Each structure stands twice: as structure tokens, then as C-alpha cells.
Amino acid sequence: MALTKLTVNGKVYSVDVDPNMPLLWAIRDVIGLKGTKFGCGMAQCGACTVHLNGTPVRSCSTPVSVVKTQKITTIEGIGTPDHLHAVQQAWIEEQVPQCGYCQSGQIMSAVALLKQKPNPSDEDIDTYMQGNICRCGTYQRIRSAIHKASGLLQEKKPVKTTPAPVGK
Amino acid sequence: MKPQHTSRRGFLKAGGSAGALLALGFSLPAQAGDVVLHKIEKTALGLELSPYILIDDTGKITLLNPRPDMGQGTYQSMPALIAEELEVSFDQIHIIQTNGQGKYGAQLSGGSSSVRTRWIPMRKAGAAVREMLIQAAANKWKVPVAECFAENAKVIHRPSGKSFPYAELVEEASRLEIPKEPKLKDPKDFKLLGKNIPKPDVPLKVTGRAQFGIDVEVPGMLYASIERSPSIHGKVISFDDAAALKVPGVKKVLKAERAMPHLTVETVAVVATNYWAAMEGRRKLKVQWEKKDPTYLATDTYSARLKELAGKESSDFAGNKGDFAAAYAGAARKIQASYETPFAAHAAMEPVNATAWFKGDSLEIWAPTQGPDGTISELARYLNLKPEQVKVNVTFLGGAFGRKAYLDFVKEAAFLSKAVGAPVKLLWTREDDMTQGPYRPAMLSVLEGGIDAQGKITAFHHKIITESIQEQVFKADLKGKADGWTEEGIGEKDSPIEVPNIRRSYLKARTDLPIVWWRSVYASTNVFGHESFIDELAHAAGRDPLDLRLELFKDSPRFVKVLETLAEKSGYRQKRPAGKAMGIAIARSFSTICAHAFTVAKTKDGVKIEKVVSVIDCGMVVNPDNVRAQTESNVVYGLTAALKGPITYADGAIQQSNFHNYPVLRLPEMPKVEVHIIDNQEAPGGVGEPGLPPIAPALANALFNLTGKRVRKLPMELNG
Numbered sequence: 100m101a102l103t104k105l106t107v108n109g110k111v112y113s114v115d116v117d118p119n120m121p122l123l124w125a126i127r128d129v130i131g132l133k134g135t136k137f138g139c140g141m142a143q144c145g146a147c148t149v150h151l152n153g154t155p156v157r158s159c160s161t162p163v164s165v166v167k168t169q170k171i172t173t174i175e176g177i178g179t180p181d182h183l184h185a186v187q188q189a190w191i192e193e194q195v196p197q198c199g200y201c202q203s204g205q206i207m208s209a210v211a212l213l214k215q216k217p218n219p220s221d222e223d224i225d226t227y228m229q230g231n232i233c234r235c236g237t238y239q240r241i242r243s244a245i246h247k248a249s250g251l252l253q254e255k256k257p258v259k260t261t262p263a264p265v266g267k
Numbered sequence: 268m269k270p271q272h273t274s275r276r277g278f279l280k281a282g283g284s285a286g287a288l289l290a291l292g293f294s295l296p297a298q299a300g301d302v303v304l305h306k307i308e309k310t311a312l313g314l315e316l317s318p319y320i321l322i323d324d325t326g327k328i329t330l331l332n333p334r335p336d337m338g339q340g341t342y343q344s345m346p347a348l349i350a351e352e353l354e355v356s357f358d359q360i361h362i363i364q365t366n367g368q369g370k371y372g373a374q375l376s377g378g379s380s381s382v383r384t385r386w387i388p389m390r391k392a393g394a395a396v397r398e399m400l401i402q403a404a405a406n407k408w409k410v411p412v413a414e415c416f417a418e419n420a421k422v423i424h425r426p427s428g429k430s431f432p433y434a435e436l437v438e439e440a441s442r443l444e445i446p447k448e449p450k451l452k453d454p455k456d457f458k459l460l461g462k463n464i465p466k467p468d469v470p471l472k473v474t475g476r477a478q479f480g481i482d483v484e485v486p487g488m489l490y491a492s493i494e495r496s497p498s499i500h501g502k503v504i505s506f507d508d509a510a511a512l513k514v515p516g517v518k519k520v521l522k523a524e525r526a527m528p529h530l531t532v533e534t535v536a537v538v539a540t541n542y543w544a545a546m547e548g549r550r551k552l553k554v555q556w557e558k559k560d561p562t563y564l565a566t567d568t569y570s571a572r573l574k575e576l577a578g579k580e581s582s583d584f585a586g587n588k589g590d591f592a593a594a595y596a597g598a599a600r601k602i603q604a605s606y607e608t609p610f611a612a613h614a615a616m617e618p619v620n621a622t623a624w625f626k627g628d629s630l631e632i633w634a635p636t637q638g639p640d641g642t643i644s645e646l647a648r649y650l651n652l653k654p655e656q657v658k659v660n661v662t663f664l665g666g667a668f669g670r671k672a673y674l675d676f677v678k679e680a681a682f683l684s685k686a687v688g689a690p691v692k693l694l695w696t697r698e699d700d701m702t703q704g705p706y707r708p709a710m711l712s713v714l715e716g717g718i719d720a721q722g723k724i725t726a727f728h729h730k731i732i733t734e735s736i737q738e739q740v741f742k743a744d745l746k747g748k749a750d751g752w753t754e755e756g757i758g759e760k761d762s763p764i765e766v767p768n769i770r771r772s773y774l775k776a777r778t779d780l781p782i783v784w785w786r787s788v789y790a791s792t793n794v795f796g797h798e799s800f801i802d803e804l805a806h807a808a809g810r811d812p813l814d815l816r817l818e819l820f821k822d823s824p825r826f827v828k829v830l831e832t833l834a835e836k837s838g839y840r841q842k843r844p845a846g847k848a849m850g851i852a853i854a855r856s857f858s859t860i861c862a863h864a865f866t867v868a869k870t871k872d873g874v875k876i877e878k879v880v881s882v883i884d885c886g887m888v889v890n891p892d893n894v895r896a897q898t899e900s901n902v903v904y905g906l907t908a909a910l911k912g913p914i915t916y917a918d919g920a921i922q923q924s925n926f927h928n929y930p931v932l933r934l935p936e937m938p939k940v941e942v943h944i945i946d947n948q949e950a951p952g953g954v955g956e957p958g959l960p961p962i963a964p965a966l967a968n969a970l971f972n973l974t975g976k977r978v979r980k981l982p983m984e985l986n987g
Contacts, residue, residue: 134475199472200665236903
């Protein structure tokens with residue numbers, strides 16, 4: 100056991116855990132954030148996907164010891180019911196989830212994909228998202244929702260960056 | 268949730284006099300099915316106070332969902348049935364899950380039964396309360412009931428425009444008799460049913476806030492992981508827990524048990540202060556298991572046994588017609604083929620888990636169970652408690668597909684809590700899930716068909732050879748008779764094909780590998796053989812496969828409509844370019860007809876599935892978008908079973924353990940799926956499963972048209 104500081108969703112937690120403990124269990128059982136899910140324990144299904152400094156990792160296979168000062172983002176840090184992320188908004192509009200269990204991981208992967216490729220093609224989506232399994236088979240809607248989220252994110256951008264029109 | 272429960276009890280104690288809450292419902296027989304639905308309509312409404320609808324005097328409206336949500340959409344569909352008649356909208360209600368108590372009727376999510384068995388009773392519950400609220404308002408205003416109507420959680424007096432919110436009518440309404448035959452709304456006036464209403468669980472599920480079984484926390488709880496015999500049926504000879512007990516956090520290692528319906532096996536459990544420690548301790552255990560005969564459960568042995576049985580006499584299902592043997596013997600052409608489907612794992616994303624708290628004279632459990640009522644009765648029996656001493660809390664289910672109706676896991680958790688004297692959360696690993704079962708039973712379908720000189724099908728026999736879930740799991744003794752549960756998808760009712768001499772029969776092939784329902788159950792295996800063989804007959808007779816089906820189903824207009832719609836929407840009659848082919852299949856299961864048309868193409872990377880066009884006739888629909896979603900879902904689940912797997916048992920163990928060696932369909936393999944729903948006013952059929960059975964045969968039939976190779980064994984190779 101060792102005392103470790105973890106920064107999750109902008110908040111610092113001191114946790115006293117075995118440094119070999121996968122980040123997944125530290126997040127779920129020690130810190131108490133349950134949105135990140137256990138699916139396979141060997142980085143095969145993507146249900147446990149979180150971001151380390153913005154990069155998606157499989158938390159079931161990432162020991163706490165390698166995290167160090169990297170900033171961890173979980174599904175709870177992406178958006179809330181009152182302030183949804185565009186990807187979450189698109190997921191609602193396309194009614195993606197069925198059982199919903201894999202969707203935290205799907206959304207974490209999709210958020211990362213859209214950062215890397217704001218306008219992904221179907222092929223980009225297929226390649227990037229292939230590590231995330233959904234047994235309910237929501238894949239077709241995931242594709243549509245990522246395209247929709249891409250649109251939502253770009254609609255928002257001009258609002259922030261374009262100066263207000265003058266003289267009208 | 269607590270305040271409603273408290274005030275409801277207060278109301279019930281007050282015996283229906285002045286109370287702050289109106290709680291109404293209806294009683295249901297324990298086993299709700301198609302046949303029972305008729306009885307419900309006739310007799311069962313409104314005699315028992317049973318809280319499907321709770322309205323308190325603050326205006327809070329709570330509807331109870333009696334069917335656990337595993338992704339199939341009952342969290343929306345069940346409340347929608349009540350809300351429609353009650354004249355309330357989704358943003359005005361709270362939804363809670365029933366807790367298994369008998370007053371809520373049958374609560375098993377299974378058999379695609381929720382909407383089709385509850386379509387009338389849930390609406391009647393809503394309508395009865397609506398009528399009571401209207402009567403209450405009319406009484407208060409001293410006006411005729413006919414001048415009042417309900418809308419948007421209010422009763423309105425039409426001539427004056429004045430209104431009462433429901434909250435203000437609760438007390439008056441609670442004094443009224445419950446109407447026995449409330450008037451249901453005309454479907455043309457529906458505001459929710461038949462509309463694409465967003466599912467209320469979706470916002471929870473995209474923000475990580477939906478509570479699944481795995482997310483439950485109980486103060487002071489411990490975590491458990493269980494070491495299991497690789498052979499599934501092993502006994503513990505001895506175990507060494509010295510290293511395991513040194514893992515920080517490990518509290519206890521103990522011999523435990525897994526009680527399956529057909530046998531109880533020994534296990535070794537590690538209980539710790541966190542789940543990781545429990546798993547670490549488990550890895551450090553040394554268990555000596557009793558050696559089993561490695562051929563005992565071997566799937567190769569079983570497969571050989573199925574083939575051996577193919578030539579043996581079988582037992583008839585009901586509804587056989589004519590004289591198959593004579594007609595087949597005299598047929599101008601005889602066709603015979605066998606089709607094999609393997610054992611399959613459910614592999615739901617959320618591994619099974621349960622949190623149990625044994626408190627001496629009672630047990631409380633939190634679990635992603637498909638059957639809250641069955642969970643109570645099985646735990647009570649297992650622990651020798653009365654049903655009222657068992658409290659079940661049902662969470663969302665992270666997928667289930669039949670697995671979470673098999674209640675070994677809740678008993679394991681209860682056993683451990685009792686043994687260690689603390690609340691225990693038990694979580695299976697993915698490896699536990701895949702190597703221990705239960706599984707979909709393997710099957711051999713043997714088909715024989717006779718064709719006359721004019722190309723008509725004159726004789727047809729489908730013999731299925733498999734294990735009986737009814738016998739292994741539900742302890743039935745069928746004494747060699749055909750197991751009626753197994754004819755799903757191909758029986759007289761599900762496959763009303765017009766063949767003058769038709770026989771359907773069954774032969775039991777015992778296995779002790781644990782088995783249970785798997786999405787669409789026997790229809791998932793039966794229909795592969797059945798619909799592939801119809802295709803083979805068509806080709807043998809020189810007929811177009813869709814035209815032959817139109818002829819076979821000529822007296823079943825709903826089948827004809829589905830087939831004609833499929834032909835139109837898929838472009839079946841159009842000529843396809845070289846290197847592309849289409850195949851179709853149709854099946855009725857769980858009171859719904861579904862057909863698929865697969866387009867397959869030869870590409871530089873091999874054969875690809877380009878598109879799936881699906882047509883579904885499930886009668887009246889609660890939520891068309893959910894019907895589409897479930898059909899898309901069935902395409903994926905069915906394709907995984909058609910293309911991937913199988914589960915095999917060799918050398919004394921299941922050979923697959925996780926998604927690397929039991930792969931499932933992933934996003935790049937997802938074909939474009941287009942779903943068309945037949946619009947009609949027929950009684951609702953199931954939605955969660957009926958899309959699955961025709962998947963494998965439609966794909967196999969498409970492959971035949973593309974390559975000329977006939978697939979008779981699953982999983983199939985697209986480039987085989």
C-alpha cells in the first residue's frame with residue numbers, strides 16, 4: 100500500500116492503495132466514481148475507458164503507479180445532465196444507449212476521437228472505436244451520434260471565436 | 268423514493284379514508300403469458316390495492332416499472348402504458364422499479380413478454396385512476412362527470428374551463444370505488460404510445476449516473492471474487508490460502524458453493540476490503556480440484572451424440588398434419604439436410620454480480636436480476652427464509668440476454684454474506700462469465716423435404732435434437748415427450764407453412780453443461796435450420812425463395828405483408844450487379860414476425876455484408892424508435908452468433924475465456940441496417956428478441972446466392 104495523489108476531474112484525491120491496483124478500481128471502489136465500468140479486465144472491451152491528460156486509456160489495465168501527475172478525466176468529468184458535452188447531447192438525440200453499460204467508455208473514446216479528428220469519416224469512426232464493444236449493438240447509432248456531435252461542436256465554435264457582427 | 272413509501276403505508280393503514288396518497292393497481296396471476304392475458308382482461312382488474320401508480324398531495328406522480336430494464340426499454344415502455352391513460356407526460360413522472368413482491372404480478376423480463384402481456388393491464392390501471400380523478404373532480408364541483416376530462420395531470424371542467432391538478436383530487440379519489448372496466452383511450456388519441464418518445468434512462472446512461480448492480484454500495488460491505496473449478500463441476504479436494512491471506516485487504520478465504528438448478532458445485536471465495544484485493548488474493552490461491560473425466564462435458568462428444576441421435580425416433584410436437592412418412596417416401600424429389608448450432612455465451616457487458624446482506628432473520632439483496640420475484644422465491648428457498656424476509660432491490664442491468672434470469676449469482680452472494688456476517692458484493696470476472704456458463708444449448712436440426720413433379724412442397728419434417736431447459740433448469744420431467752418450449756420459431760403457430768404433410772419433432776440430448784435461455788432461446792437455433800432448408804427446397808424446386816415463401820404462407824396475411832414489404836424495401840426484385848447477392852429469411856417468434864434481407868458482396872478484402880433490410884410486424888407499438896433499436900440490436904447479437912464463437916469444452920474446461928478468444932461483433936463489422944415497421948392495430952408482440960432468429964439463415968441464404976456454398980453449421984466463415 101502506498102499513499103498516492105490522483106487528480107480526477109479536476110479534484111485531487113489522496114488514496115492509499117497497492118500501486119499495482121488498476122486505476123479502474125481506485126476510481127470506482129476507493130474514490131467512488133461509478134460511471135467507469137468493468138467489462139473484461141484485459142483492455143479488450145473499452146468499458147473502462149478514461150482519459151489521462153486527454154488521451155484515452157483502458158483503466159482496467161493501467162496501474163495506479165503509472166498515472167503520477169497526469170490528469171484523469173472520467174465520464175463524470177465530461178459533462179453533467181445540466182451541462183452536457185456535445186457528444187452526450189448527440190448520444191441523447193440519437194437515443195444511442197440500450198442497457199447503457201458500455202456507453203461511458205464509448206463516449207470517452209468518441210470525445211477523444213473528435214479532439215483528434217473534428218470531422219471523422221465513417222472509416223475513421225470504425226477504426227477509432229473498434230476497441231469499444233457494445234453487446235446491445237448500438238454501433239450504427241454510435242456512428243450517427245459521432246457525426247452529429249461533430250456538427251454540434253463545430254456549430255458552437257463560431258459563437259466563441261467569431262466577433263459579433265458590427266453595424267447591423 | 269422514501270417519502271412516497273412512508274406516506275403510502277400511511278394511506279393504506281388509514282384504510283382508504285382521508286389519506287395523502289392514491290395508490291392503485293390491479294392483480295396479476297403469477298405467470299403472465301398470452302393465454303393468461305385473456306383472463307386478466309376478464310377478471311383481475313382493480314380488486315387489490317397495488318401501487319403501480321402513486322400520486323401524493325404535493326403532485327408528485329410515481330409510476331412503477333414491473334419489468335427490469337436490461338436495455339430492451341421497459342423503463343420507458345411500462346410507464347408509458349400507464350401514463351398514456353393517466354394523461355400525464357414523462358416529465359411529470361418519477362419511475363421506480365418494483366421489488367419482486369407478489370402484488371406486482373410476474374416481473375420476469377424474459378420471453379419478450381413485457382409489452383405484450385402488460386399492454387392492457389397497465390393501461391387499465393392508468394385508465395381506472397384517471398376515471399377516479401375525474402369523478403373526484405366532478406364530485407367537488409358538483410357537476411356531471413361527462414363535463415370533465417383529464418389532460419396534462421389535471422382534470423378540467425369543459426364548460427367553465429376551471430381545473431384541478433391531480434394533487435388536489437387525491438384525497439377525494441381515494442374514497443371512490445375502483446372502476447372495474449375503465450374505458451381505454453382510442454388509439455387515435457394516443458399522445459405517447461406509438462410515438463418516438465425519448466427514453467428517460469438515456470440521460471442517466473450518457474452521464475455515468477445510471478446505477479447498475481456493480482455500482483451498488485452498502486455501508487461496511489466487503490468484496491468477493493470466487494475461484495471456480497475449470498471443469499465447472501469440480502469438487503474442492505484442498506486449498507492453500509496462506510499467500511492469499513497475505514494480500515493487504517484480504518479478510519477471509521472460505522469454501523463456498525454455486526447452487527445451479529441441476530447441481531451445486533464447490534468453490535473457494537476470497538473476501539476483501541476492495542475488489543482488487545479479492546482478485547489478487549484469488550490469484551494467489553492454490554486449489555486442488557477433483558479430477559473429472561475430461562470427456563464428461565466435452566462439446567465434441569456432445570456434437571457426435573447429436574449426430575448419432577439424428578437417425579433415432581423422435582417425439583411429435585402438437586399440430587402435425589397429414590402423413591409425412593408416406594408423402595416423403597412417394598415424393599418425386601427428396602431433400603435432406605442437417606444444421607448444427609453451437610453452445611453460445613451471453614457475454615453481457617456487465618458481468619453478473621450481486622450485493623447481499625444477511626441480517627440473521629432476513630436478507631436484503633441488490634442485484635441486476637431479470638426476475639425480481641424469482642429472486643425472492645429462490646433466495647427464500649435457498650436460505651430457508653419466508654419470502655417476506657427477503658428484500659430485493661433491482662438495479663439497471665448492464666445487458667442480460669437471459670443470463671441474469673439464472674439466479675446462481677444471487678445465491679452465491681447470499682451464501683457469502685451469511686458466512687462472513689457482513690454485506691458482501693460478489694462480482695464475477697469476464698473469465699468466470701465465459702468459462703462457467705450457463706450457455707445457449709447446442710442443437711442439431713435434421714430436415715427432410717419432399718417435392719412433387721410440379722415443384723410443390725408436399726412433405727416437410729423438422730426434427731430438433733437438443734437439451735431441454737425446462738428439464739435441466741426448471742426440473743420438469745417430460746418423460747420423453749416433445750418439450751413444447753423448444754419449438755419456438757418453427758412450431759405450428761410460429762411457422763404456419765402450408766404443406767399438406769408436415770411433421771415437427773423433438774429428441775432430447777442430455778448435457779450437464781449448464782444451459783439457460785439465450786436471446787430468442789430455441790428460436791435462435793431452430794430457425795437457422797428451418798429457414799435455410801426452405802431456401803434449399805426453393806433452389807431444388809427451381810423456385811425463387813421469396814416466391815416459395817409467399818406460397819407457403821398464402822393463408823397467413825401478416826407473413827405475406829412482411830415478405831412483400833421486404834421485397835419492396837430491399838429491392839429484392841431488382842437485378843443485382845455481378846459480385847453481389849441477396850438472401851432472405853423470415854420467422855415469427857414471441858408473437859412477432861420479422862424478416863431480413865442481407866446484401867453481401869465480393870470485395871477485394873473478401874466477402875462483406877453490405878446491408879441488412881429488416882421488416883418487423885410486432886402489432887401495435889409503444890415506441891417505434893425502440894423497435895428499430897431492438898431490431899438493430901438483434902442484427903448485431905445474431906451476427907455475432909452466426910459469425911463468431913463457438914463455446915467449446917475440451918480437456919476438462921471451456922476453451923474460451925474473454926473477448927480475445929471469444930470475439931464479438933465490433934464497430935467496423937457493423938453493416939448498415941434499415942428497419943421498417945408494419946403499421947397495424949394488431950395486439951402487440953415482442954420486440955426484444957424476434958429480430959434475431961432470421962439473422963443467421965438470411966445471411967447463409969445470401970452467401971449461397973453469392974458463392975453457391977451452403978452453410979449448414981454455425982459459426983460460419985464469410986470467406987469459407
